[in-house]
Amino acid sequence: MLSNTEKELIVQIWDKMIPVAEDIGSEALLRMFTTFPKTKTYFSHLDISPRSEHLRCHGKKIVQALAEGARNISTLTTTLAPLSRFHAYQLRIHPTNFKLLNHCILVTLACYMGENFTPVAHAAIDKYLSAFSAVLAEKFR
Amino acid sequence: MVQWKAEERAAIQAVFAKLDYESVGRETLTRLLVVYPWTRRYFGGFGNLFNSEAIMANPKVAAHGVVVLKGLEMALKNMDDIKNTYASLSELHSEKLQVDPGNFQLLGDCLTVVIATRMRSEFTPDIQAAWQKFLAVVVSALRKQYN
Numbered sequence: 001m002l003s004n005t006e007k008e009l010i011v012q013i014w015d016k017m018i019p020v021a022e023d024i025g026s027e028a029l030l031r032m033f034t035t036f037p038k039t040k041t042y043f044s045h046l047d048i049s050p051r052s053e054h055l056r057c058h059g060k061k062i063v064q065a066l067a068e069g070a071r072n073i074s075t076l077t078t079t080l081a082p083l084s085r086f087h088a089y090q091l092r093i094h095p096t097n098f099k100l101l102n103h104c105i106l107v108t109l110a111c112y113m114g115e116n117f118t119p120v121a122h123a124a125i126d127k128y129l130s131a132f133s134a135v136l137a138e139k140f141r
Numbered sequence: 142m143v144q145w146k147a148e149e150r151a152a153i154q155a156v157f158a159k160l161d162y163e164s165v166g167r168e169t170l171t172r173l174l175v176v177y178p179w180t181r182r183y184f185g186g187f188g189n190l191f192n193s194e195a196i197m198a199n200p201k202v203a204a205h206g207v208v209v210l211k212g213l214e215m216a217l218k219n220m221d222d223i224k225n226t227y228a229s230l231s232e233l234h235s236e237k238l239q240v241d242p243g244n245f246q247l248l249g250d251c252l253t254v255v256i257a258t259r260m261r262s263e264f265t266p267d268i269q270a271a272w273q274k275f276l277a278v279v280v281s282a283l284r285k286q287y288n
Contacts, residue, residue, distance in 0.1 A: 027266075034266040035273045050266075103250055107269060110257035117258050119168070120193050123176040 006124040007073050014070040017063050024108055025059020031104040039097055069132055080135045088139035098133035143278050145220060152271035157217055165255050166206025171197050172251040180244055216279050224282045231286035242284045249276040
Protein backbone atom coordinates (compact mmCIF):
# COMPACT_ATOMS: atom_id res chain seq x y z
CA MET A 1 0.00 0.00 0.00
CA LEU A 2 1.55 3.27 -1.09
CA SER A 3 0.49 6.65 0.22
CA ASN A 4 0.27 9.62 -2.17
CA THR A 5 3.42 11.08 -0.59
CA GLU A 6 5.24 7.83 -1.22
CA LYS A 7 4.04 7.68 -4.84
CA GLU A 8 5.37 11.21 -5.45
CA LEU A 9 8.68 10.37 -3.77
CA ILE A 10 9.03 7.26 -5.94
CA VAL A 11 8.43 9.22 -9.16
CA GLN A 12 10.89 11.93 -8.05
CA ILE A 13 13.62 9.43 -7.33
CA TRP A 14 13.24 7.39 -10.53
CA ASP A 15 13.00 10.54 -12.67
CA LYS A 16 16.43 11.49 -11.28
CA MET A 17 17.78 8.09 -12.26
CA ILE A 18 16.74 8.30 -15.93
CA PRO A 19 19.75 10.41 -17.05
CA VAL A 20 22.10 7.97 -15.28
CA ALA A 21 20.13 4.84 -16.13
CA GLU A 22 23.13 2.97 -17.56
CA ASP A 23 25.30 3.70 -14.50
CA ILE A 24 22.63 2.82 -11.94
CA GLY A 25 21.30 -0.23 -13.77
CA SER A 26 24.69 -1.74 -14.57
CA GLU A 27 25.90 -1.16 -11.01
CA ALA A 28 22.84 -2.86 -9.50
CA LEU A 29 23.35 -5.85 -11.78
CA LEU A 30 27.07 -6.03 -11.06
CA ARG A 31 26.40 -5.91 -7.31
CA MET A 32 23.90 -8.74 -7.70
CA PHE A 33 26.30 -10.90 -9.75
CA THR A 34 29.15 -10.30 -7.27
CA THR A 35 27.19 -10.88 -4.05
CA PHE A 36 24.90 -13.62 -5.41
CA PRO A 37 26.90 -15.48 -8.08
CA LYS A 38 24.08 -17.94 -8.83
CA THR A 39 22.20 -15.07 -10.53
CA LYS A 40 24.81 -15.13 -13.29
CA THR A 41 23.28 -18.38 -14.55
CA TYR A 42 20.55 -16.38 -16.29
CA PHE A 43 23.05 -14.34 -18.30
CA SER A 44 25.27 -16.89 -19.98
CA HIS A 45 24.28 -15.37 -23.34
CA LEU A 46 25.67 -11.92 -22.43
CA ASP A 47 29.04 -10.41 -21.54
CA ILE A 48 28.36 -9.26 -17.99
CA SER A 49 31.88 -8.22 -17.06
CA PRO A 50 32.15 -4.81 -15.34
CA ARG A 51 31.62 -1.89 -17.73
CA SER A 52 30.69 -4.18 -20.63
CA GLU A 53 28.31 -2.84 -23.26
CA HIS A 54 25.82 -5.65 -22.55
CA LEU A 55 25.80 -4.89 -18.84
CA ARG A 56 25.24 -1.16 -19.39
CA CYS A 57 22.56 -1.74 -22.00
CA HIS A 58 20.71 -4.27 -19.87
CA GLY A 59 21.01 -2.10 -16.77
CA LYS A 60 19.55 0.83 -18.69
CA LYS A 61 16.51 -1.22 -19.75
CA ILE A 62 15.80 -2.19 -16.15
CA VAL A 63 16.00 1.40 -14.84
CA GLN A 64 13.84 2.67 -17.69
CA ALA A 65 11.19 0.05 -16.95
CA LEU A 66 11.27 0.98 -13.25
CA ALA A 67 10.93 4.68 -14.11
CA GLU A 68 8.00 4.00 -16.42
CA GLY A 69 6.29 1.87 -13.79
CA ALA A 70 6.80 4.65 -11.25
CA ARG A 71 4.87 7.08 -13.45
CA ASN A 72 2.03 4.56 -13.78
CA ILE A 73 1.95 3.00 -10.33
CA SER A 74 -1.82 2.58 -10.21
CA THR A 75 -1.82 0.62 -13.47
CA LEU A 76 1.29 -1.50 -12.96
CA THR A 77 -0.39 -4.72 -14.11
CA THR A 78 -1.37 -3.19 -17.46
CA THR A 79 1.86 -1.23 -17.97
CA LEU A 80 4.02 -4.25 -17.20
CA ALA A 81 1.92 -6.88 -19.00
CA PRO A 82 4.44 -7.51 -21.82
CA LEU A 83 7.37 -7.66 -19.38
CA SER A 84 5.35 -9.91 -17.12
CA ARG A 85 4.68 -12.37 -19.96
CA PHE A 86 8.34 -12.23 -20.96
CA HIS A 87 9.56 -13.05 -17.43
CA ALA A 88 7.03 -15.87 -17.06
CA TYR A 89 7.16 -17.65 -20.39
CA GLN A 90 10.61 -16.92 -21.72
CA LEU A 91 12.97 -15.98 -18.92
CA ARG A 92 11.43 -18.32 -16.31
CA ILE A 93 13.46 -16.83 -13.49
CA HIS A 94 13.25 -18.50 -10.08
CA PRO A 95 11.08 -16.03 -8.13
CA THR A 96 13.50 -15.66 -5.18
CA ASN A 97 15.89 -13.81 -7.48
CA PHE A 98 13.68 -10.73 -7.69
CA LYS A 99 14.44 -9.95 -4.04
CA LEU A 100 18.17 -10.22 -4.70
CA LEU A 101 18.08 -7.67 -7.51
CA ASN A 102 15.72 -5.44 -5.52
CA HIS A 103 18.17 -5.40 -2.60
CA CYS A 104 21.06 -4.52 -4.92
CA ILE A 105 18.99 -1.72 -6.46
CA LEU A 106 18.43 -0.34 -2.94
CA VAL A 107 22.17 -0.51 -2.19
CA THR A 108 22.99 1.21 -5.49
CA LEU A 109 20.50 4.00 -4.77
CA ALA A 110 21.92 4.33 -1.23
CA CYS A 111 25.47 4.70 -2.57
CA TYR A 112 24.32 7.19 -5.19
CA MET A 113 22.05 9.33 -3.01
CA GLY A 114 23.90 9.07 0.34
CA GLU A 115 21.93 10.56 3.22
CA ASN A 116 19.23 11.70 0.77
CA PHE A 117 18.22 8.06 0.64
CA THR A 118 16.29 8.58 3.86
CA PRO A 119 14.48 5.83 5.82
CA VAL A 120 11.18 7.08 4.35
CA ALA A 121 12.58 6.97 0.79
CA HIS A 122 14.04 3.51 1.51
CA ALA A 123 10.63 2.25 2.68
CA ALA A 124 8.82 3.71 -0.34
CA ILE A 125 11.26 2.31 -2.89
CA ASP A 126 11.35 -1.10 -1.17
CA LYS A 127 7.54 -1.26 -1.31
CA TYR A 128 7.55 -0.18 -4.94
CA LEU A 129 10.16 -2.77 -5.95
CA SER A 130 8.17 -5.49 -4.15
CA ALA A 131 5.00 -4.49 -5.99
CA PHE A 132 6.88 -4.33 -9.31
CA SER A 133 8.39 -7.80 -8.81
CA ALA A 134 5.02 -9.23 -7.81
CA VAL A 135 3.56 -8.07 -11.13
CA LEU A 136 6.55 -9.49 -13.04
CA ALA A 137 6.05 -12.86 -11.32
CA GLU A 138 2.24 -12.78 -11.62
CA LYS A 139 1.95 -15.05 -14.65
CA PHE A 140 4.48 -17.61 -13.43
CA ARG A 141 1.68 -20.05 -12.56
CA MET B 142 33.57 -24.23 8.58
CA VAL B 143 33.49 -20.96 6.67
CA GLN B 144 36.56 -20.17 4.59
CA TRP B 145 37.57 -16.52 4.40
CA LYS B 146 39.89 -15.20 1.74
CA ALA B 147 42.40 -12.58 2.87
CA GLU B 148 40.65 -9.91 0.76
CA GLU B 149 37.33 -10.76 2.38
CA ARG B 150 38.72 -10.40 5.91
CA ALA B 151 40.32 -7.11 4.93
CA ALA B 152 37.08 -5.82 3.37
CA ILE B 153 35.00 -6.72 6.42
CA GLN B 154 37.55 -5.16 8.81
CA ALA B 155 37.60 -2.02 6.65
CA VAL B 156 33.81 -1.67 6.78
CA PHE B 157 33.80 -2.09 10.57
CA ALA B 158 36.62 0.40 11.05
CA LYS B 159 34.38 3.07 9.51
CA LEU B 160 31.33 2.29 11.63
CA ASP B 161 30.23 4.94 14.15
CA TYR B 162 28.22 2.55 16.34
CA GLU B 163 25.88 5.19 17.70
CA SER B 164 24.96 6.78 14.43
CA VAL B 165 24.91 3.63 12.29
CA GLY B 166 23.24 1.57 15.02
CA ARG B 167 20.43 4.08 15.49
CA GLU B 168 19.84 4.48 11.77
CA THR B 169 19.90 0.73 11.11
CA LEU B 170 17.29 -0.05 13.73
CA THR B 171 15.24 2.97 12.62
CA ARG B 172 15.18 1.68 9.07
CA LEU B 173 14.21 -1.82 10.21
CA LEU B 174 11.22 -0.42 12.14
CA VAL B 175 10.22 2.00 9.34
CA VAL B 176 10.74 -0.22 6.28
CA TYR B 177 9.47 -3.44 7.90
CA PRO B 178 6.87 -2.25 10.41
CA TRP B 179 5.95 -5.74 11.67
CA THR B 180 9.31 -5.79 13.47
CA ARG B 181 7.87 -3.26 15.94
CA ARG B 182 6.21 -6.21 17.66
CA TYR B 183 9.54 -7.03 19.32
CA PHE B 184 10.02 -3.62 20.84
CA GLY B 185 6.85 -3.11 22.87
CA GLY B 186 8.79 -1.57 25.75
CA PHE B 187 10.35 1.14 23.60
CA GLY B 188 7.53 3.67 23.81
CA ASN B 189 6.45 5.66 20.77
CA LEU B 190 7.17 3.78 17.53
CA PHE B 191 4.04 4.93 15.71
CA ASN B 192 5.63 6.76 12.81
CA SER B 193 9.03 7.34 11.25
CA GLU B 194 9.63 10.67 13.02
CA ALA B 195 8.95 9.13 16.42
CA ILE B 196 11.18 6.15 15.68
CA MET B 197 14.04 8.35 14.48
CA ALA B 198 13.88 10.42 17.68
CA ASN B 199 13.41 7.49 20.09
CA PRO B 200 16.37 7.20 22.52
CA LYS B 201 15.70 3.50 23.22
CA VAL B 202 16.01 2.75 19.50
CA ALA B 203 19.32 4.62 19.47
CA ALA B 204 20.62 2.73 22.51
CA HIS B 205 19.58 -0.63 21.13
CA GLY B 206 21.26 0.09 17.82
CA VAL B 207 24.57 0.22 19.68
CA VAL B 208 23.80 -3.11 21.40
CA VAL B 209 23.21 -4.74 18.01
CA LEU B 210 26.49 -3.47 16.55
CA LYS B 211 28.44 -4.56 19.61
CA GLY B 212 26.90 -7.99 19.06
CA LEU B 213 28.16 -7.96 15.48
CA GLU B 214 31.58 -6.95 16.70
CA MET B 215 31.75 -10.28 18.60
CA ALA B 216 31.36 -12.05 15.28
CA LEU B 217 34.07 -9.88 13.72
CA LYS B 218 36.48 -10.79 16.53
CA ASN B 219 35.73 -14.51 16.13
CA MET B 220 35.29 -14.83 12.38
CA ASP B 221 36.54 -18.39 12.31
CA ASP B 222 33.98 -19.63 14.80
CA ILE B 223 30.92 -17.42 14.60
CA LYS B 224 28.59 -20.38 15.10
CA ASN B 225 29.86 -21.18 18.60
CA THR B 226 30.43 -17.54 19.52
CA TYR B 227 26.72 -16.93 18.88
CA ALA B 228 25.34 -20.04 20.61
CA SER B 229 23.95 -18.17 23.61
CA LEU B 230 22.75 -15.20 21.51
CA SER B 231 20.90 -17.63 19.30
CA GLU B 232 19.24 -19.22 22.28
CA LEU B 233 18.33 -15.79 23.64
CA HIS B 234 16.63 -14.80 20.37
CA SER B 235 14.76 -18.08 19.98
CA GLU B 236 13.78 -18.97 23.56
CA LYS B 237 13.45 -15.65 25.34
CA LEU B 238 12.89 -12.98 22.70
CA GLN B 239 11.04 -15.35 20.34
CA VAL B 240 12.07 -13.46 17.21
CA ASP B 241 11.04 -14.87 13.84
CA PRO B 242 14.47 -15.56 12.29
CA GLY B 243 13.32 -14.19 8.92
CA ASN B 244 13.78 -10.77 10.50
CA PHE B 245 17.54 -11.25 10.99
CA GLN B 246 18.00 -11.04 7.24
CA LEU B 247 16.01 -7.80 7.14
CA LEU B 248 18.14 -6.19 9.86
CA GLY B 249 21.26 -7.21 7.96
CA ASP B 250 19.84 -5.67 4.77
CA CYS B 251 19.06 -2.40 6.56
CA LEU B 252 22.59 -2.27 7.99
CA THR B 253 24.01 -2.83 4.49
CA VAL B 254 21.92 0.05 3.11
CA VAL B 255 23.08 2.39 5.92
CA ILE B 256 26.70 1.47 5.24
CA ALA B 257 26.10 2.16 1.55
CA THR B 258 24.74 5.65 2.31
CA ARG B 259 27.88 6.41 4.35
CA MET B 260 30.61 4.77 2.27
CA ARG B 261 28.98 5.52 -1.12
CA SER B 262 31.34 4.70 -4.01
CA GLU B 263 33.81 3.15 -1.55
CA PHE B 264 31.26 0.41 -0.90
CA THR B 265 32.29 -1.40 -4.06
CA PRO B 266 30.55 -4.55 -5.34
CA ASP B 267 33.47 -6.68 -4.06
CA ILE B 268 33.34 -5.13 -0.60
CA GLN B 269 29.55 -5.54 -0.56
CA ALA B 270 29.91 -9.23 -1.48
CA ALA B 271 32.41 -9.87 1.36
CA TRP B 272 30.27 -7.91 3.84
CA GLN B 273 27.12 -9.80 2.88
CA LYS B 274 28.93 -13.13 3.15
CA PHE B 275 29.83 -12.13 6.73
CA LEU B 276 26.21 -11.17 7.48
CA ALA B 277 24.97 -14.46 5.99
CA VAL B 278 27.23 -16.40 8.38
CA VAL B 279 26.01 -14.27 11.30
CA VAL B 280 22.34 -14.82 10.38
CA SER B 281 22.91 -18.55 9.99
CA ALA B 282 24.57 -18.70 13.44
CA LEU B 283 21.67 -16.81 15.00
CA ARG B 284 19.24 -19.33 13.50
CA LYS B 285 21.16 -22.34 14.78
CA GLN B 286 19.44 -22.86 18.13
CA TYR B 287 15.89 -22.59 16.75
CA ASN B 288 14.09 -25.91 16.95
